[in-house]
Amino acid sequence: MNRSMTKVILLAGAMMLAACHGKSAVKEQPTAGAAVPANETSGPANGSGTTMNPLPGGAAGSVSALAEAANNAPIDTRTIYFDFDKSDIKPQYDDVIAAHAKTLSANPTLKIKLEGNTDERGTREYNIGLGERRAQAVRRALMLQGVADSQITTVSYGSERPAVEGDTEAAWSKNRRVDMVYLP
Amino acid sequence: MNKRLLLLAAPLWILVAGIVGAPPARSEFLVQITRGQDTAIPIAIVPFAVPPGASTFDVAGLIAHDLDGSGRFKSMDRKDMIGEPHAGAEIAFDDWRRLNSDYILVGRLARPAPNAYDIVYELYNVLTRQRLLGYQVHTDSAGLRLASHQIADMVYQSITGIRGAFATHIAYVSVLGHVPHRTYQLVVADADGANPHVVMQSSQPLMSPAWSPHGRRIAYVSFEDHLPSIYVQVLKTGARRRVSATAGVNQAPAWSPDGRRLAVTLSDRSGNLDIYILDLATGGLTRVTHDPGIDTEAQWSKDGRSLYFTSDRDGGPQIFEKSLDAGGRPRRLTFEGSYNARPRLSPDESRLALVTREHGDYRIATLDLKHDGGMQVLTKGRFDVSPSFAPNGAEIIYATRSAGRGVLALVSTDGRVQQTLMSTVGEVQEPAWGPFQGND
Numbered sequence: 284m285n286r287s288m289t290k291v292i293l294l295a296g297a298m299m300l301a302a303c304h305g306k307s308a309v310k311e312q313p314t315a316g317a318a319v320p321a322n323e324t325s326g327p328a329n330g331s332g333t334t335m336n337p338l339p340g341g342a343a344g345s346v347s348a349l350a351e352a353a354n355n356a357p358i359d360t361r362t363i364y365f366d367f368d369k370s371d372i373k374p375q376y377d378d379v380i381a382a383h384a385k386t387l388s389a390n391p392t393l394k395i396k397l398e399g400n401t402d403e404r405g406t407r408e409y410n411i412g413l414g415e416r417r418a419q420a421v422r423r424a425l426m427l428q429g430v431a432d433s434q435i436t437t438v439s440y441g442s443e444r445p446a447v448e449g450d451t452e453a454a455w456s457k458n459r460r461v462d463m464v465y466l467p
Numbered sequence: 468m469n470k471r472l473l474l475l476a477a478p479l480w481i482l483v484a485g486i487v488g489a490p491p492a493r494s495e496f497l498v499q500i501t502r503g504q505d506t507a508i509p510i511a512i513v514p515f516a517v518p519p520g521a522s523t524f525d526v527a528g529l530i531a532h533d534l535d536g537s538g539r540f541k542s543m544d545r546k547d548m549i550g551e552p553h554a555g556a557e558i559a560f561d562d563w564r565r566l567n568s569d570y571i572l573v574g575r576l577a578r579p580a581p582n583a584y585d586i587v588y589e590l591y592n593v594l595t596r597q598r599l600l601g602y603q604v605h606t607d608s609a610g611l612r613l614a615s616h617q618i619a620d621m622v623y624q625s626i627t628g629i630r631g632a633f634a635t636h637i638a639y640v641s642v643l644g645h646v647p648h649r650t651y652q653l654v655v656a657d658a659d660g661a662n663p664h665v666v667m668q669s670s671q672p673l674m675s676p677a678w679s680p681h682g683r684r685i686a687y688v689s690f691e692d693h694l695p696s697i698y699v700q701v702l703k704t705g706a707r708r709r710v711s712a713t714a715g716v717n718q719a720p721a722w723s724p725d726g727r728r729l730a731v732t733l734s735d736r737s738g739n740l741d742i743y744i745l746d747l748a749t750g751g752l753t754r755v756t757h758d759p760g761i762d763t764e765a766q767w768s769k770d771g772r773s774l775y776f777t778s779d780r781d782g783g784p785q786i787f788e789k790s791l792d793a794g795g796r797p798r799r800l801t802f803e804g805s806y807n808a809r810p811r812l813s814p815d816e817s818r819l820a821l822v823t824r825e826h827g828d829y830r831i832a833t834l835d836l837k838h839d840g841g842m843q844v845l846t847k848g849r850f851d852v853s854p855s856f857a858p859n860g861a862e863i864i865y866a867t868r869s870a871g872r873g874v875l876a877l878v879s880t881d882g883r884v885q886q887t888l889m890s891t892v893g894e895v896q897e898p899a900w901g902p903f904q905g906n907d
Contacts, residue, residue, distance in 0.1 A: 404829060406809040406822050406852050407674060407897065408719040408732065409777055409784050411695075412740045412761030415716055419738035437738065438694055439716060443672035448646050450850070450871055 362446075363421060365459040367402070370416040372424055380421070383463060384428035391431060397421050398462040399439040400446070402455035407441055414439035421461045436466075507541035508626060510534065511568040511593075514545065515586070516553040516575035524611045526586060526618070530572065533619035533633040533659065536877075537861070538884025540623075543568055555589045555598060563593050570599075572622060582607050586614055590622055599625045612661065632857040633658060636901040637864060638666075638676040638685055639875060642894040652893075653687055655702060658857075658900070660875075660888050666700060667707075675719055678901045679726050685899075686710070686720035686729055697731060699747070710747060716740055721765045721774075730755070730765035730774055742776055744791075755789060756797070764809045768816065775800070775810040775819060784808040786821055786834065801834060803842050809853070810834075813860045813880070820854035820863050831865050831878060845882040855900045856880075864898040 360383075363376045372380065387393055399418030401410040418437035426432060447454040512531040517523070534540035547566065552558045553575040563571050574588030584607060590600035600621055606614045613634060620631025635658045643650040653667040653676055667673060671690035678685055679699075686699045695717045700707035711717045715734035722729060729745045733752075742755040742765045756762040760780035767774060773790045778797070780787075783805040789797035801807035806824035813820065816836065823832040823842065828849040832842045845863070853866040860880060867876045869887060873894035877886045888895075 404850065405806070405824075406764065406777070406784075406829075408764045409761060409779075409808045411716060411718050411732075412763055412779075415734060415738045415740065416761070422738075432736075437715070440672060440690070441674075443674060443690070444649075445646060450868060 361463045363417075363461045363463070364456065365417055365461075367455075367459065368413070370413065370420045372420055380424045381428060384425050384430050387425065387434050388429040388431075391434065394434050394436070394466040395425075395430075396464045396466055397435060397437045398444075398464060399437065399441075400444060400458055400460050400462070401442045402458045403442045403445060403450075404455070405442070407443070410441035411439050412441075414441045417459075417461050421463070507539060508570070509543065509568050510540050510570040510572065510622075510626075511543040511548060511563060511566070512572045513548060513551055513553070513574075515573075515588070516551075518576060518578050521576060521578045522584070522608045522611060524608070524615075526576065526611060526615045527572070527574065529612065529615040530619045530622065533616060533631075534623060536659065536886060537623065538879055538886075539627060554587075555591060555601075558591060560591075560593055560596050568593050570622075570626060572618075574618075584608065584611060584614075586611075586618070588618055590625060612657070616657070616659075629861055630859045630903070632859040632861065632900075632903070635858055635903060636682065637855075637875075637898050638678065638901065639866075639898040640673050640676065640896050641892070642873070642896065643892065653685070655685070655901075666702065666705070667698075674897065676897060676899045677720050677722055678899055679722050680724055680902060681726065682901045682904060684726075686722065688718055688720070697729070697745075699729075710750075711745055719763050719765060721767060723767050724769055724771045730767060730776075732763040732765070742774065755791070766810050766812055766819075768812065775812060777808040777810065786810045786819065800836075801842070807832075807834075807842075811854050811856055813856050814858055815860055818880075820856060822852050822854065831863060833863075833880065843882065845878045845880075846876070846885070848876075851876070853897045855898055857900050858903045864900050866896045866898060 360379050363372060363379065383395070387395060397418040399414030399416070401413045415437065418439055422435050422437055425435060445458040446460065447457040512527045514527045531542035535542050543566065549562050549566065550559060552573050554573060558571060558573065570590060571593055572588060572590050574586060577585040579585060583605070586604040586606065588600070588602060589598055591598055602621065604614045604618065616634035619633040623629065623631035623633070636655055637658055638653065638655050641652040641654050643652065651669050651671065651673040652665045653673050654663045655666050656663040666685065667687070667689070669689060669691045671693060674688040676685050676687045683703065684699050684701050686697060688695050689698055696709050697711035697717050697720050698707050699710050710729065711731055713733050715736070715738065716732060718732040720729045720731050727747055729747060731743055731745050732740050733743050734740050739759055740761045740763050741757065742762050744753045744755060755774060756778070758778065758780045760778055762776055762778045764777040765774045766776065772792050773788055775786060775788050777784050778787050781799065785799055785807050786801040787797040787799050804823050804825065808822050810819040810821050818836055819834045821832055821834060822829055823844060825844065830844050830848060830851045831846045831854045832844045834842050846865070848867045850868040851865055854863045855865070856863055862877050862879050864875060864877050867874060873896045875888040875895050875898050877888065878884070
């Protein structure tokens with residue numbers, strides 16, 4: 284009871300953050316992705332609990348409104364987690380990829396930034412390479428489902444921008460991720 | 468186990484500020500010697516005489532701290548001293564010999580003008596009574612710290628035969644605050660962590676500081692535009708220039724020995740990382756590696772004719788060497804273990820320092836390049852990364868974690884002496900030891 288209330292409050296806070304950042308300048312966007320740790324339903328520790336949340340698709344409206352709507356969609360659909368030292372997308376994220384691909388292909392003006400991240404172990408520059416590999420895996424998966432190359436940008440932060448601090452597998456599993464950020 | 472704690476209070480001054488107005492870095496380092504050397508040389512460093520009204524800066528105390536920190540010396544506790552000589556003629560050698568001191572350093576400060584100091588010091592061999600050093604150093608009150616490090620360098624070299632590196636500098640990245648509101652600072656400090664200056668600050672990551680060959684410039688990676696770019700910054704003026712901002716990855720800058728080029732890691736549209744050489748004058752790029760794996764973390768040989776780098780072309784990351792003159796495939800250098808990365812070349816080119824993974828833990832190791840002596844693991848931490856050689860090759864500074872925080876640590880190149888530099892603020896990472904000063 285207590286725990287789930289905390290979770291609700293954290294989640295609400297994260298969504299407020301996300302909403303806030305959805306309206307702000309491009310450069311503040313990545314912070315919304317960093318709010319992910321509040322969500323505990325879809326991390327790698329609990330892969331089967333992924334929930335499907337349809338994204339806005341095909342609706343008329345300005346690009347920035349679409350981006351904002353997409354960024355405000357339930358946050359568990361905007362982060363894909365990876366196993367240690369791996370860059371293959373686990374099958375549990377097939378529906379998530381499909382939902383984003385559908386939205387992006389139905390709205391060719393919409394742009395998405397894929398931010399690749401690793402946990403803190405290992406050398407920092409090699410981790411940049413691993414983060415890039417993860418971002419590219421998501422990029423290829425989206426393009427396979429019809430998203431135009433021009434709609435996607437990638438950036439690797441390696442281990443420089445953890446979502447969760449701490450020297451535990453629980454924290455690391457939240458940091459091995461690709462954050463999908465819609466650009467206004 | 469030789470365990471001691473010393474607190475170095477760092478005065479605050481900002482030498483240079485980057486484009487962002489930077490507050491002073493409040494960084495105090497606790498030096499904790501975690502593993503000592505049994506063969507440390509006993510030396511008495513007698514407090515220097517100070518004229519009335521002069522600076523209370525403890526020159527002898529800092530010299531002792533430097534020498535003790537190297538692990539090669541053990542300075543006598545002042546409580547055990549049997550007198551306070553300040554010149555050779557005042558030394559009662561027989562008494563000092565009974566205290567088992569092999570060497571004795573004495574000195575005195577004079578103040579010829581209100582803000583001018585002359586430090587006279589003499590180093591003696593207690594057994595032979597021979598004077599090994601006798602010098603006068605002229606400085607001002609702000610220069611007393613540097614002068615003390617320089618005297619420590621002279622003593623260190625006189626006794627060990629190895630050039631001292633106490634009067635050099637380090638650069639590192641300091642991370643303040645917590646996710647998602649972190650502040651990243653690029654800091655330049657004295658080699659002992661004192662005098663930290665923030666040279667660049669950003670709300671986005673800063674990475675991979677690299678000193679130019681003469682220590683006047685630093686190259687680094689900044690995500691300030693929410694994409695990685697490589698900058699070169701002049702330390703004295705703070706002037707900086709963005710030298711690489713290609714689409715995709717711009718990482719891991721490494722200076723050529725002539726200071727005219729950088730080896731950098733760039734990516735193509737498919738995200739494949741390869742190493743290129745960037746000519747700083749023309750902006751021209753020459754591709755060095757051609758492989759679908761991750762190729763990164765380049766480091767030049769001293770003659771500028773080959774690069775050491777990390778590549779996972781064979782699976783996990785391993786160290787390779789590629790000649791820049793001859794074509795041909797890179798030569799793989801590491802074969803022990805599944806993870807060897809981020810090579811750094813020792814000043815005498817006899818070995819590489821690198822990060823190796825042992826049973827899931829990341830540690831600093833050296834790879835013998837001259838005699839095929841294989842790898843020697845020097846540290847015992849779980850998260851030891853970012854090794855950087857002191858310019859005299861005697862020590863390696865690296866980043867580790869202690870009590871959940873990023874800290875810097877030192878290990879002697881033979882692995883026998885280890886110290887932790889505990890910063891009192893923030894996370895400290897990616898140390899880079901600068902070159903000797905004044906040799907250009």
